[in-house]
Amino acid sequence: MSDIAIIGGGAAGAAVFGSLLRRGAAGTVHWMTGETPVPGRGVAYGTQDERHLLNVRASHMGLYVDEDEGFAHFCARQRPGFPETDFASRWLFGDFIESQLTSRMAEAAAKGQPYVLHGLEAVSVAPHGGGYEVKLANGDALRVGAVVLALGILPPLPFSGTTARALASGAYVVDPWNLPQYPSRPPHRVIVIGTGLTAVDTLLSASAWWPDAEFIAVSRHGLWSSVHAQAPTTVFASQAEVNAALLSCRSPLAMLRVIRRTLRDHPGLDWRSLIDGMRPHNPTLWQGMSEAGRRRFLRHLRWLWDVSRHRAPPRSAAAIQRLLDSGRLTLRAARVVGIDGDGPLDVMMRTRASGEPTVLQADMVVQATGLNLSVALSDRPLIMQLLRDGLVKADPLQLGLSAEPDGRLIDAQGHARPGLYAIGPMLCGNLWECIAMPEIRSMANELAYALKKAASLVVA
Ligand SMILES: Cc1cc2nc3c(=O)[nH]c(=O)nc-3n(C[C@H](O)[C@H](O)[C@H](O)COP(=O)(O)OP(=O)(O)OC[C@H]3O[C@@H](n4cnc5c(N)ncnc54)[C@H](O)[C@@H]3O)c2cc1C
Known part of the structure; x- marks a missing residue:
């Protein structure tokens, strides 16, 4: 059985699909794209709001390692004069994905490489004769030698302090990527929970849609994502030594000390260059931490990491600054503890500085608190089945x-399952740095290589 199934219709699925077509698979490549209107765009590149920018420079974005045309060239063709070091819209990157897929599919058809796109959800994967049987939502079943799960992030779950009444009111938006542009009445006051990149995009859209609304952004530390430098930073000359020192650290706190000491000893150094220079080593740094160390990192340092690593494009940050300067947007450092009401909603919070309880009212509350990767709480049929049958574990x-x-998934008995892989955000627990396109496309390339090699051994 040399056929391969890729499950998930976002950019990671597209990267694996296109890489397999280029490399030439021994059998048919099946891509289950779910019910997405356009395969390949996924959550990130399906937004049609041109204000939503990439957080990676055009020159560093791409879908494959061996690209047909680089994204920077594509931008220059589509938007003449667009500098390759600038941050393009995510919609434009979605156009690029579509163009790359189209040319890979034409090339595959010309050389007789079979492939099938299934616009359906995969609902189960079960071992079958040394490979797997994949069932689709319409009841069809496919027998394949290997499966790649490219499931992306999971739909957000409502914040635990939100009452059923608040959820039923329609005024609480759990999924910021489905913010209703035309609610029954435009809101006067909107509270956005979170101050990261998702909150930035939410505020940019909402402030344009509802010009009379005021906005309050709330997060525990009251810190926005940091901002990319206008021009790319230069590589730090002593980065290799710093990385070696980081790799010898035993705890996340010791790593933080190395970073702080380096910045103190090199006053002219742009901290962004230091953080970027760590990127290829982040999986090793993460894997070197004990489970207790990872827990401590998540509890005490994640906020600092997220603010430093996930940076806003300068244009987005400037637009947020304009909202702050105009008084339409205010920022609060507070912990949201509960949300109740049936519209307007009462948002209960404790202020960071004083711990004082405060209640603010809002016509709409948007939850923009980060990525959900809690498979144990997922109600997606495929994930529930895989966990239930012990093929994967959380x-x-x-x-x-x-x-x-x-990327090989580990089953309930603790064994890596042959031929069952994942790519993208689902690998965060092992790799940490695996969510963005630069890592996804290199992993897609490695997976395509491994899958072709495994299939040729089976065929031989
Ligand atoms: C808002 C946002 C902005 C981002 N911006 C950037 C950026 O600028 N640069 C960058 O490098 N990275 C960015 N990222 C990171 C991003 O995660 C990756 O770039 C990439 O889009 C991840 O793609 P994915 O395919 O893993 O996930 P997704 O886009 O989530 O796609 C997964 C798809 O699989 C589908 N699916 C799930 N289960 C099944 C099933 N059983 N059967 C069939 N289909 C299924 C889902 O419905 C979904 O459509 C961003 C992420 C987000 C959320």
Whole structure:
């Protein structure tokens, strides 16, 4: 059985699909794209709001390692004069994905490489004769030699302090990527919970849609994502030594000390360059931490990591600054403890500085609190079945699925399952740094290589 199934219709699924078509698979490549209107765009590149920018420079974005045309060239063709070091819209990157897929599919058809796109959800994967049987939502079943799960992030779950009444009111938006542009009445006051990149995009859309509304952004530390430098930073000359020192650290706190000491000893150094220079080593740094160390990192340092690593494009940050300067947007450092009411909603919070309880009213509350990777709480049929049948197991820190560094999933008995892989956010528990396109496309390339090699051994 040399056929391969890729499950998930986002950019990670597209990267594996296109890489397999290029490399030439021994059998048919099946891609289950779910009910997404356009395969390949997924959550990130399906937004039609041009204000939603990539957080990676055009020159560093791409779908494959061996690209047909680089994204920077594509931008220059589509938007003449667009500098390759700038941050393009995510919609434009979605156009690029579509163009790359189209040319890979034409090339595959010309050389007789079979492939099938199934616009359906996969609902189960079961071992079958040395490979797997994949069932689709319409009851069809496919027999394949290997399966790649490219499931992306999970739909957000409502914040635990939200009452059933608040959820039923329609004024509480759990999924910021489905913010209703035309609610029954435009809101006067909107509270956004979170101040990261998702909150930034939410505020940019909502402030344009509802010009009379005021906005309050709330997060525990009251810190926005940091901002990319206008021009790319230069590589730090002593980065290799710093990375070696980080790799010898035993705890996340010791790593933080190395970073702080380096910045103190090199006053002219742009901290962003230091953080970016760590990126290829982040999986190793993460894998080197004990489970207790990872827990401590998540509890005490994650906020600092997220603010430093996930940076806003300068244009987005400037638009947020304009909202703050105009008084339409205010920022609060507070912990939201509960949300009740049936519209307007009461948002109960404790202010960071004083711990004082405060209640604010809002016509709409948007939850923009980060990625959900808690498979144990998922109601997606495929994930529930895989967990129930012991083919996969949840990462102990709720960061996706347990896996080996090469993407092979670990079953309930603790064994890496042959031919069952994941790519993208579901690998966070093992790799940590695996969510963005630069890592996804290189992993897709490695997976395509491994799958072709495994299939050729079976065929031989
Ligand atoms: C808002 C946002 C902005 C981002 N911006 C950037 C950026 O600028 N640069 C960057 O490098 N990275 C960015 N990222 C990171 C991003 O996660 C990756 O770039 C990439 O889009 C991840 O793609 P994915 O395919 O893993 O996930 P997704 O886009 O979530 O796609 C997964 C798809 O699989 C489908 N699916 C799930 N289960 C099944 C099933 N059983 N059967 C069939 N289909 C299924 C889902 O419905 C979904 O459509 C961003 C992420 C988000 C959320």
